[in-house]
Amino acid sequence: MRLYDTESGEIRPLELRDPGKVSLYACGPTVYDHPHLGHARQAMTYDIVRRYLEWCGLDVHHAANVTDIDDNIINRATREGSTEPEIAAVWKDVYDAAIFDGLDILRPHTRPHATEYVDEMVAFIQTLVDNGSAYANDSGVYLRVASVNDYGGLVHRSLDDLREGAGARVEVDDTKEDPLDFALWKAAKPAEPTWPSPWGEGRPGWHIECVAMSLDVLGDGFDLHGGGTDLVFPHHTNERAEAIAAGRDFARHWMHNAMLNIDGEKMSKSLNNFRTIQDLLDEHPLNGRALRLLLLQTHYRKTMEINPEVMEQARGGIERIDAMGRKAAAAGVSTDGAALDADAVTAFRTAMDDDMGTPEAVATVFETVRRANAALDAGEDAAGLVATVVDLAGALGIRVGDAGAGGDDDAEIDALVAARTDARSAKDFAEADRLRDELTARGIVVEDTPTGPIWHRG
RNA sequence: GCGCCGGUGCCCGAGCGGCCCAAGGGAACGGCCUGCAAAGCCGUACAGUCGCGGGUUCAAAUCCCGCCCGGCGCUCCA
Incomplete structure (x- = not known):
């Protein structure tokens, strides 16, 4: 199989670390709100990769993280007078119901949670500090980006190009040696959950969790790392930088799915065209499968319309x-x-x-x-x-439906259909049509076939 | 502003130098089937400029240049 690789910028063969086995890490959700259609595309893309590889007879290990501590979770917990673990638990369940149950997406084999990996992250950061690629100050621990070979390799941009963007957009934090340096560990702030570390109480930065977890779960040099294109920079770039700085072999192949538009415009909260998966699912019983078909009909690297x-x-x-x-x-x-x-x-x-x-x-x-x-x-x-x-x-994950039975009133419907068949045999078409109208009113579609009528719920 | 990705029929979308007078789905129209329908099958019209303008080539939707439009990224968003 050949896949587009973001790092090399070309379509190249997927060369596996271990023949017959595929290790796949797809960045998972931060759980603090309803999952939206963008999450659906992301999850669906890697579900399809996995299903296809399995269909080809490969043994796939699919891992996806659950980010259960971050600013958004903290903010929501504060706003609702709740706690971070509660917020994360509630919204993870909402995510799972919509994504796995609603969209028939296979659950990843392994779902590491960030808060369960703090020790590993601390150890990883220690390695970076020890080898001189990271430094600590009062506000936290930072990766010294300039020390990383080919830092911008995934986005295909030079350090200077990236600095220009960082300087223009971001508030310059003068506690950092370089505007591009990013936090591995954030020093404790009031009223935030914290964990102990050699650099004082605090919490992990965003990118470190995925490195620590993917390497722990899948091992060095795992095969495929995926996510939305919006993660190429900074998230995946920084994950990669951390791994390089630590001297570890990271993902062999990077793939990124494109975003989606609603009514020709990007989906965003500010444009008010934000759709949650649950809204879509509630709208029509076929929508879960229809969304999968729609996604399949557009190439994963192309922005799609919905x-x-x-x-x-x-x-x-x-x-x-x-x-x-x-x-x-x-x-x-x-x-x-x-x-x-x-x-x-x-x-x-x-x-x-x-x-x-x-x-x-x-x-x-x-x-x-x-x-x-x-x-x-x-x-x-x-x-x-x-x-x-x-x-x-x-x-591709599309189930072929059949008779469509399964309601409490199946027997009743069978009886109406049988009565209609009798009426038709007796050439009493008025009665047959009346019975069909009655069924239609109940949302039942009757189809006549050479072997007799069949029905399903419309 | 900088970087990257797109603009194909009524709609969504494949195709990315000759096999394209451009796949597939949906909608439309005609025929068959049916008591009539539905579903299905067969067929038809839709792209006479594949965003616009140049260029390369024996040959371009497909490559190059410019422009217009949309999207993504430029520190925590899939």
């Missing part, structure tokens, strides 16, 4: 896949042991191996859906094609 219209369009796509599933189930097609369609699998693989070409991979799935429907209509053996759709869609 608005009510495209969500509706994506729902249409999901319904198309489900309709095939229902039709196949009604025709009694068994996919057990059916041989997959080799052409489709090859096309799918080729697309995915080329820097996660999910839009083309999805196109292959839909083409296979059409071929399966045609075979089903013609009464030909469609098992292989249906199995291919289920398999390939599954590799």
